[in-house]
Amino acid sequence: MASPCTQRHSSNSSLLFVSVALILFMLSAGCASWSWAGEVSPSVKILVTYHSLSGGTERMAEAVVEGAKSVPNTVVVLKRVGVVTAEDLFSSDAVIVGSPVYWSNMSGEVKTFFDNWQFKFGVFPEFKMKNKVGAAFATGGQVSSGKEVTMLTILAAMLGNQMIVVSGGGAFGASATTEGDSQGIDKRELADARDLGQRVADVAKLISRISSK
Numbered sequence: 001m002a003s004p005c006t007q008r009h010s011s012n013s014s015l016l017f018v019s020v021a022l023i024l025f026m027l028s029a030g031c032a033s034w035s036w037a038g039e040v041s042p043s044v045k046i047l048v049t050y051h052s053l054s055g056g057t058e059r060m061a062e063a064v065v066e067g068a069k070s071v072p073n074t075v076v077v078l079k080r081v082g083v084v085t086a087e088d089l090f091s092s093d094a095v096i097v098g099s100p101v102y103w104s105n106m107s108g109e110v111k112t113f114f115d116n117w118q119f120k121f122g123v124f125p126e127f128k129m130k131n132k133v134g135a136a137f138a139t140g141g142q143v144s145s146g147k148e149v150t151m152l153t154i155l156a157a158m159l160g161n162q163m164i165v166v167s168g169g170g171a172f173g174a175s176a177t178t179e180g181d182s183q184g185i186d187k188r189e190l191a192d193a194r195d196l197g198q199r200v201a202d203v204a205k206l207i208s209r210i211s212s213k
C-alpha cells in the first residue's frame with residue numbers, strides 16, 4: 001500500500017503533468033495565452049504598410065513593427081502599400097499605414113492604396129474593414145509642413161471605412177522630421193513609432209477580447 005507521502009507525491013506529479021499538457025495545448029493552439037490574472041490574451045494580426053522612396057517612412061515602419069511585436073501573441077506583417085493583397089487586409093485585426101508628406105498630404109501611392117480598397121478589394125458596400133483598428137504614421141522634410149494633415153487624412157479614410165482609429169506616439173499617430181534624410185530621424189521619434197505599434201496591438205487585443213464574448 002502506498003504511504004501518504006507517496007500518494008501526495010504521485011498526485012503532485014499528476015497535477016504537474018496536467019498543467020504541462022495544458023500549457024503545451026495552449027501554445028500549440030497558438031490562438032491564446034494566459035496572463036497572470038488568468039485572462040485569455042487573444043492572438044491578433046497587425047498589418048503595417050507604408051510608402052517610402054528615401055527610406056525615412058520605412059525606418060519608422062520598422063520601429064512600429066518592433067513596438068507591435070513587443071506585445072505577446074501579436075503577429076505582424078510588414079509590406080509596402082503597392083503589394084498588399086485583399087487577404088492581407090481582411091485577415092488583419094489592425095492596419096497601420098505610413099506615408100511621407102507630399103505637398104502637405106499623404107503621397108499618391110498611399111491614396112491609391114486606399115482607393116484600391118474599393119477598386120481592387122471591394123470593401124464597400126459591406127464595410128469589410130469595419131471594426132478593425134486603424135492608425136497612422138508619417139515623415140516629412142520640414143518640422144511643420146503637413147505631417148499632422150497627412151496622418152489625419154489617413155485616419156479619415158479609415159473612419160470612412162468604419163474602422164476604430166487610435167493614436168499613439170503623438171496626438172494623431174507617430175511622426176518624424178527627416179529634413180530629406182532618413183538619418184535625421186531621432187531616438188525620440190523612433191520611440192514614438194514603437195509606442196504607436198504597441199498601443200495598436202494593445203487595443204486590437206481589447207477589441208478582440210470584447211468581440212469574442
Ligand SMILES: Cc1cc2nc3c(=O)[nH]c(=O)nc-3n(C[C@H](O)[C@H](O)[C@H](O)COP(=O)(O)O)c2cc1C
Pocket residue numbers: 051052053054055056057058099100101102103104105139140141142143144145146147178179180181182
Ligand atoms: C513630391 C514631394 C513633396 C513633398 N512635400 C513635402 C511637404 O509638403 N512637406 C514636408 O514636410 N515634406 C515634403 N516632402 C519631403 C518628404 O516628405 C520627406 O523627405 C519624407 O521624409 C520622405 O519620406 P521617405 O524617406 O520615406 O521617402 C516632399 C517630398 C516630395 C518628393
